[in-house]
Amino acid sequence: xxxxxxxxxxxxCLNCGFEAPGGDEQWVRLEVPGLGRMTQCPDCLSxxxxxxx
Numbered sequence: 001x002x003x004x005x006x007x008x009x010x011x012x013c014l015n016c017g018f019e020a021p022g023g024d025e026q027w028v029r030l031e032v033p034g035l036g037r038m039t040q041c042p043d044c045l046s047x048x049x050x051x052x053x
Contacts, residue, residue: 008021009021009022009051009052010022010051010052011023011024011027011039011049011050011051012049012050012052013041013043013044013046013048013049014046014048014049014050015041015044015046015048016041016043016044016046018041018042018043018044022051026042027039027040027041027042027049028040028041028042028045030047
């Protein structure tokens with residue numbers, strides 16, 4: 001495993017399990033009035049996304 005793989009944090013959709021690096025272009029970004037910027041899953045459109053792992 002390379003150093004880059006060890007330090008890249010994945011974001012994961014808790015609804016469908018889609019994973020991609022946090023901040024990656026695959027994620028959809030939404031501006032929600034009253035809440036601010038949110039991340040949306042490109043597969044199922046859920047905003048129930050966590051970063052970590």
